Amino acid sequence: MAEEKRIDKVLQVWVRLIRASDKVVRNVEATLKAKDFPPIAWYDVLLELSREGGRKLRPVELEKELLVAQYNLSRLLDRLEAAHLIERTACQGDGRGQMIALTAEGRAMQKRMWPILRDAVEEHVAANLPERDIEQLAKLLGAIGGGLRPNSCS
Amino acid sequence: MAEEKRIDKVLQVWVRLIRASDKVVRNVEATLKAKDFPPIAWYDVLLELSREGGRKLRPVELEKELLVAQYNLSRLLDRLEAAHLIERTACQGDGRGQMIALTAEGRAMQKRMWPILRDAVEEHVAANLPERDIEQLAKLLGAIGGGLRPNSCS
């Protein structure tokens, strides 16, 4: 009986987790699109590269940071490259690989997207949650997601 | 400064929410697929119909319950129908609409999927969270997601 109750609670978390995530992502994507910005996935790549200063990253590294499937990243990079936001260059030392560099345009895009994204996230995630709940939530979600790194950065 | 800190926390929740949800969904989908079961989306429809006993539902109703886009639901129902898990019948009283009925096969599928899904969710969502955290999480996620209904049912 106590077991039954627990599984019900877990299922409730399951449903709410998916719905909350879905809702928030849709809203933020919509905000970006409404202002003619590219999707969140593009921002993630641009941010990851921005964080490295001028250092170039290899797709494999991005893959690990962003938790994107290899074939999806490959094509995401195609799109970013076509939009002149990144550049692919050969990787000396490893003939298989390549280095991904942010272009000036790419860096500018990341900077322009940042405040939009920040405000959208603040609005749709934190709506009217008190500081305490935010912290609690971060802690509990961290427990589900496993090891994660911090985020943000302009 | 206090503001800065808050937004950082909110962004952390944003990142973790997406990652936790993503991870959990992928794991559960993988579990289903590994046992040759259809995806979660199918289960959601089957469960919704099962809950109604023998009552048929209209796509519009499902749409609201499941929060799926109209055109996606239309095609999801195509697939379920092709798999003989549901049946579409005319809707008397409204010539535009239709009624969706669970077939015996559909009901059986829902029943077979239930324990698999339950265990997978228990494993991937609740891994090693104490009861208290589960409840906290449900409460907090509910605050983000807005009004939600309870779940589960075999």
Added chain:
DNA sequence: GACATATAGATGCAATTGCATTAATGTCAA
């Protein structure tokens, strides 16, 4: 009844995702 407008559901088409496989190196042991 005739018309304007709203609602239910389907569908063509483009973009994205997932899956399986491939090509090209790299690594390491014999």
Added chain:
DNA sequence: TTGACATTAATGCAATTGCATCTATATGTC
């Protein structure tokens, strides 16, 4: 060095999603 095996990245193809639009029926107004 060579051959077996691992790693990096790309790609053909099918399935799914998003978007815009379309058809058919309903509803309300005159």
